[in-house]
Amino acid sequence: MKKFLLASLALVSSVCAADIAIIAHPATADVSLEEVSRIFMGRAGSLMPVNLPENNPLRDQFEQEALGRSPAQMKAYWSRLVFTGKGRPPVEVDSVAAKIEFVAANPNSLGYIPASEVTDQVRVIATLAN
Structure with missing residues (x-):
């Protein structure tokens, strides 16, 4: 039973840890990963960051890998x-599909999705490989 639980946990961990594609509107200029981090931290105003809801495994992974902070630290x-009135958090959407639609419709937005779900509506500007 213990081996089964460990194997199941390993499978779930590998499924949750997917490659992340940083996406933007097709007309958006190139953005470095450093710039992506500054945008999602509210330190650069060139693009509007778009997040998934809190406790979403992909958001947690993105915050850890791209921003170097835990979800609790980000909150x-x-x-x-x-x-303090010094910033506004990223816009939140409910799903990956909603994020793709939002980014495709808003030239000044930036988001992240599983690399396996990229469509031709958006442009991948970077990939965080896991």
């Missing part, structure tokens, strides 16, 4: 900025 970070 505290944005709470502090909003409270």
Whole structure:
């Protein structure tokens, strides 16, 4: 039973850890990963970041890998900025499909999705390989 649980946990971990594609509107200029990090931290205003809801495994993975912070750290970070009036958190959408639609319709937006779900509506500007 213990071996089964460990094998199941390993399978779930590998499924959750997918390659992440950083996406933008097709007309958007190239953006470095450093710039992506600054945009999602509210330190650069050139593009509007688009997030998935809190506790979404892909959002958690993105925050860890691209921003170097845990979900709890990001929540505290944005709470502090909003409270002091120094920033607005990224726009949130409910799903990967909604994010693709939003980014495709808004030339100044930036998001992340599983690399396996990229469509021709958006342009991949970077990939975080896992």
